[in-house]
Amino acid sequence: GAGVSQTPSNKVTEKGKYVELRCDPISGHTALYWYRQSLGQGPEFLIYFQGTGAADDSGLPNDRFFAVRPEGSVSTLKIQRTERGDSAVYLCASGTGMGELFFGEGSRLTVL
Amino acid sequence: AQKITQTQPGMFVQEKEAVTLDCTYDTSDPSYGLFWYKQPSSGEMIFLIYQGSYDQQNATEGRYSLNFQKARKSANLVISASQLGDSAMYFCAMSSSETSGSRLTFGEGTQLTVNP
Numbered sequence: 001g002a003g004v005s006q007t008p009s010n011k012v013t014e015k016g017k018y019v020e021l022r023c024d025p026i027s028g029h030t031a032l033y034w035y036r037q038s039l040g041q042g043p044e045f046l047i048y049f050q051g052t053g054a055a056d057d058s059g060l061p062n063d064r065f066f067a068v069r070p071e072g073s074v075s076t077l078k079i080q081r082t083e084r085g086d087s088a089v090y091l092c093a094s095g096t097g098m099g100e101l102f103f104g105e106g107s108r109l110t111v112l
Numbered sequence: 113a114q115k116i117t118q119t120q121p122g123m124f125v126q127e128k129e130a131v132t133l134d135c136t137y138d139t140s141d142p143s144y145g146l147f148w149y150k151q152p153s154s155g156e157m158i159f160l161i162y163q164g165s166y167d168q169q170n171a172t173e174g175r176y177s178l179n180f181q182k183a184r185k186s187a188n189l190v191i192s193a194s195q196l197g198d199s200a201m202y203f204c205a206m207s208s209s210e211t212s213g214s215r216l217t218f219g220e221g222t223q224l225t226v227n228p
Contacts, residue, residue: 033215041221042116042203042205042219043216043218044218045217048215056215089155091157093157095214097214099162100214101157101216103156104156105155105156106156
């Protein structure tokens with residue numbers, strides 16, 4: 001499709017489990033961003049990729065969170081040993097590295 | 113560091129009237145960009161309008177205009193002729209050369225409700 005695609009749209013998991021969230025950016029966009037949005041709040045930056053490398057991962061809350069973009073296109077956000085506080089909508093966005101970002105519809109993660 | 117403040121958690125407007133959503137920002141960077149996004153209940157963030165810090169004129173996009181007052185560090189969004197479909201969460205955001213790429217810092221958002 002033409003837009004940013006995120007899967008799954010909804011994920012329910014149990015505390016302590018491992019989760020992967022996938023983002024397929026707009027074709028040709030070199031920049032990819034992950035944000036986390038908790039209920040009633042604005043999105044918070046997690047990590048930014050330029051090509052295959054993480055240019056800025058300063059927003060990752062702790063070492064349970066990790067993201068990859070091995071071929072410079074699709075990205076996977078990985079969360080180990082999930083906690084209830086990880087419950088949120090995880091938004092992916094892509095862009096050219098300058099100007100506006102194009103967002104996906106997000107992956108809603110619920111940790112029971 | 114950048115900070116975006118949206119002081120209106122909720123706003124109500126009658127259909128066909130205009131509404132202003134407030135946004136103030138804080139940055140020490142002389143070059144920055146200001147954005148407004150709309151987030152309907154479906155969750156997707158929809159880009160509305162952009163203003164560069166060196167742009168001389170206020171940005172406009174259809175029914176959206178950005179009232180940019182640089183000295184006051186404000187970037188209010190004006191929606192004219194409100195429609196029922198404008199009911200959504202609205203986020204003000206900024207990017208600057210202090211941050212990598214086009215990384216955006218978002219405000220807390222304003223929930224707009226358009227009444228028939």
